[in-house]
Amino acid sequence: MTVANGPQMGVTLYSFTNEWLTRQFELDTLLREVAKRNLGPNIEIIGFQSFKEFPDVSDDFASYFKDLIAETGLNPVSCAINSDRFMKPGQQPIDDADLVEYHKRQLRSAKKLGFKLARGQFALPAHLLPELAPFCEDLGMQMGVEVHAPMWARHPAVLEYREMYEKLDSPALGWIPDFGGTARAIPPSLLDAARAIGTPEALIEITKEIWAEDGPSYVKAGKLREIAAAKGYEQAHLQACTLSFFILSNNDPKSWAELVDRTIHIHGKFYGVSDEGVEEAIPYEEILPLFRDGGFTGTIVSEWEGHAYCAVDAFEQVRRHQAMCRRILAEAPVAA
Amino acid sequence: MLPVERIIGEEGLTATPRGARLAMRLPWYRSLPFSTVEVAGVTLDGAPVDLTDAVVEFDDASFPLAEIGEQTNAFWFVRDSAFLVLPGVQLAADSEHEVSLLLHVNPPYIPGMKRVNPQTATLRVN
Numbered sequence: 001m002t003v004a005n006g007p008q009m010g011v012t013l014y015s016f017t018n019e020w021l022t023r024q025f026e027l028d029t030l031l032r033e034v035a036k037r038n039l040g041p042n043i044e045i046i047g048f049q050s051f052k053e054f055p056d057v058s059d060d061f062a063s064y065f066k067d068l069i070a071e072t073g074l075n076p077v078s079c080a081i082n083s084d085r086f087m088k089p090g091q092q093p094i095d096d097a098d099l100v101e102y103h104k105r106q107l108r109s110a111k112k113l114g115f116k117l118a119r120g121q122f123a124l125p126a127h128l129l130p131e132l133a134p135f136c137e138d139l140g141m142q143m144g145v146e147v148h149a150p151m152w153a154r155h156p157a158v159l160e161y162r163e164m165y166e167k168l169d170s171p172a173l174g175w176i177p178d179f180g181g182t183a184r185a186i187p188p189s190l191l192d193a194a195r196a197i198g199t200p201e202a203l204i205e206i207t208k209e210i211w212a213e214d215g216p217s218y219v220k221a222g223k224l225r226e227i228a229a230a231k232g233y234e235q236a237h238l239q240a241c242t243l244s245f246f247i248l249s250n251n252d253p254k255s256w257a258e259l260v261d262r263t264i265h266i267h268g269k270f271y272g273v274s275d276e277g278v279e280e281a282i283p284y285e286e287i288l289p290l291f292r293d294g295g296f297t298g299t300i301v302s303e304w305e306g307h308a309y310c311a312v313d314a315f316e317q318v319r320r321h322q323a324m325c326r327r328i329l330a331e332a333p334v335a336a
Numbered sequence: 337m338l339p340v341e342r343i344i345g346e347e348g349l350t351a352t353p354r355g356a357r358l359a360m361r362l363p364w365y366r367s368l369p370f371s372t373v374e375v376a377g378v379t380l381d382g383a384p385v386d387l388t389d390a391v392v393e394f395d396d397a398s399f400p401l402a403e404i405g406e407q408t409n410a411f412w413f414v415r416d417s418a419f420l421v422l423p424g425v426q427l428a429a430d431s432e433h434e435v436s437l438l439l440h441v442n443p444p445y446i447p448g449m450k451r452v453n454p455q456t457a458t459l460r461v462n
Binding site: 014017018020021022023046048049052054055082083084085086087088089093094121123307308309310311 | 340342346361368369372374408415416450
């Protein structure tokens with residue numbers, strides 16, 4: 001009898017965006033650092049962040065990368081690909097055939113590098129999935145769409161994908177939840193970063209109030225912009241506050257239960273884990289048991305996004321996040 | 337300034353026979369097609385620079401800035417600087433200049449989003 005394993009932990013190199021952009025690490029030294037700190041072995045890499053040759057990687061680079069993977073003992077689980085449909089700003093999106101081919105180029109590269117699955121995006125219209133599902137099946141790759149804020153289980157775009165998923169019923173397609181869509185609050189660290197550049201407390205209070213309201217994020221962000229313009233707040237301060245509407249939203253954490261059965265991979269989005277082991281904005285204690293008890297056995301990659309507004313040590317944040325997730329995953333199942 | 341906000345590259349400002357050459361960094365977390373980037377303005381010591389004949393150089397490739405919108409299959413690797421060559425702008429070696437750069441990115445998977453990035457720095461000519 002085989003025993004199903006529970007969710008596995010890992011990390012996306014996106015967590016180390018600050019260290020990467022400031023050239024503190026090369027790809028090889030970053031992978032070695034992740035391995036040395038035991039933050040793997042499972043890893044996700046954004047093709048267009050870490051691989052210069054993306055979307056078409058050469059045999060030589062693939063060979064180099066596979067040697068690095070063998071040396072470090074890491075496991076390349078997920079390659080994030082991009083649905084770049086709007087190549088010319090202000091103009092029509094690219095043709096469907098070109099968008100499908102753009103995905104195929106990235107999927108072939110991800111496969112060549114040894115990844116098991118690819119992270120896709122909703123900018124790929126659902127009506128193109130029937131073309132990509134058999135391609136993925138033939139290639140031996142899965143492709144999951146990232147359900148990222150403002151999306152959540154009952155967002156219209158998710159429901160449209162869901163209908164197509166059920167129609168195609170392909171083992172190659174699935175969900176990649178990103179927990180930022182079901183936050184309980186704006187991360188205090190984000191608001192502290194806004195304060196640090198001089199954002200007035202009154203603007204921060206208005207931001208918190210509007211963020212907590214019901215409704216689409218873009219509508220709420222628009223409301224904040226109108227108020228800020230009327231009251232004459234500085235653009236930089238407004239921008240620091242509106243960030244919260246694009247990276248997080250306040251949908252029901254329990255709603256993830258509706259996606260568990262087709263979830264193939266998880267982005268463990270987080271902003272700051274306290275000394276007590278609690279994430280400051282996203283209710284992991286509510287969310288993780290849904291996947292643990294729902295039979296999910298894939299990988300949860302720690303995805304620290306505090307780098308969008310601050311520069312604390314990403315490695316320490318990931319260590320804390322993984323410890324928190326392991327603690328929650330080790331708890332007894334919640335009785336139905 | 338956060339790393340993702342940096343648009344004036346580490347390699348700074350260089351005098352070349354082709355004109356002044358300014359290093360630029362992509363203010364995003366991932367590589368983007370050049371077609372989604374706009375070089376919206378450069379000033380040198382407070383005076384706007386005419387960009388009509390400016391050229392973008394990246395690795396071994398180069399193209400006129402005026403044609404950047406057509407570069408849908410040329411990718412700006414997020415860790416590397418691209419260079420803006422300004423023909424006709426001659427700078428003395430070792431002279432110091434205040435440089436302002438304005439660069440917009442339009443992420444191609446987020447319709448309608450335009451991120452506006454200004455930066456000003458005092459640079460010594462390499």
